[in-house]
Amino acid sequence: METKSKKMSDVQVISKKALIFAGTSISHDDAKKILDATYWPPISRGDIEKAVSQGYNIIGIIDGIFFSRAAVAHKEIIKAMESGAIVIGGCSMGALRASELDIHGMTGIGKIYQWYRDEVLEDDDEVAVATNPDTFEAVSSPMVNIRETLKAASAEKIIAEDECNDLVNLAKRTHYSERSYFGITREAVKKDTISKEIASELFTFCKYHEVDVKRNDAIEVLKKIKGIMEQ
Numbered sequence: 001m002e003t004k005s006k007k008m009s010d011v012q013v014i015s016k017k018a019l020i021f022a023g024t025s026i027s028h029d030d031a032k033k034i035l036d037a038t039y040w041p042p043i044s045r046g047d048i049e050k051a052v053s054q055g056y057n058i059i060g061i062i063d064g065i066f067f068s069r070a071a072v073a074h075k076e077i078i079k080a081m082e083s084g085a086i087v088i089g090g091c092s093m094g095a096l097r098a099s100e101l102d103i104h105g106m107t108g109i110g111k112i113y114q115w116y117r118d119e120v121l122e123d124d125d126e127v128a129v130a131t132n133p134d135t136f137e138a139v140s141s142p143m144v145n146i147r148e149t150l151k152a153a154s155a156e157k158i159i160a161e162d163e164c165n166d167l168v169n170l171a172k173r174t175h176y177s178e179r180s181y182f183g184i185t186r187e188a189v190k191k192d193t194i195s196k197e198i199a200s201e202l203f204t205f206c207k208y209h210e211v212d213v214k215r216n217d218a219i220e221v222l223k224k225i226k227g228i229m230e231q
Helices: 002-010 028-032 047-053 074-082 093-104 111-117 143-155 161-173 181-190 196-209 213-229
Strands: 018-021 038-040 058-061 086-090 107-109
Touching (some): 018 213, 047 058, 047 074, 058 093, 058 213, 074 086, 074 093, 086 093, 086 111, 107 213, 111 213, 143 161, 143 181, 143 196, 181 196
Parallel strands (some): 018 038, 018 058, 058 086
16 A cells, blocks of 8 residues: 555646637637636747746647737747647647647647648738737738638629639738728729729628638637646
8 A cells, every 4th residue: 555655646746727829819808718728918939938937838829929029939839848838829820830830749720720831821921910009909801811701702702703813912912911801892993803882792791701710710729728628
């Protein structure tokens, strides 16, 4: 019995402590309805080291800073994983870093991660948006959502396939911080890509039937972490 007791006392039970970097692709309030965890604003350089130092050993990266401040570095994430932390990414900055670091043990989740991993997408601006500096809420539309929403509009016969391609190209040429469905449809009318009538119908479709790939992927990241927490 002594030997058995000693062995049991030698086993260290490591508690699971989860932290999620989000706030743009999904609000903290909405995220908490899916996963009870600690939420910090979009990740930037130095945040993951701070998280590990505070004992978080399951880290989800959804949103992150791209251009206004230094982005989270690859070596920071690798260092966190080497310390024993599980790092899961998807949706936005998380998808970018996971596609680059999955070979080092980072777990990637969602369509956007797969697109970057398979080199269907390459540019950072595909997921970048302008945000409200106080709330981190997006104030422009991400290219990944715009492209899929325009494809959906084409499937609904609101726009023709060639018009869809022209609109996608127009959006891609627009700076990420200025991308919006209103702006795209308005510019398309100016360029005679589509008529005013079609633009009005398309804008209404985009407004109420957006294919929100980023939010969907964010939810998948949260569900993945929830599953780990419940193991």
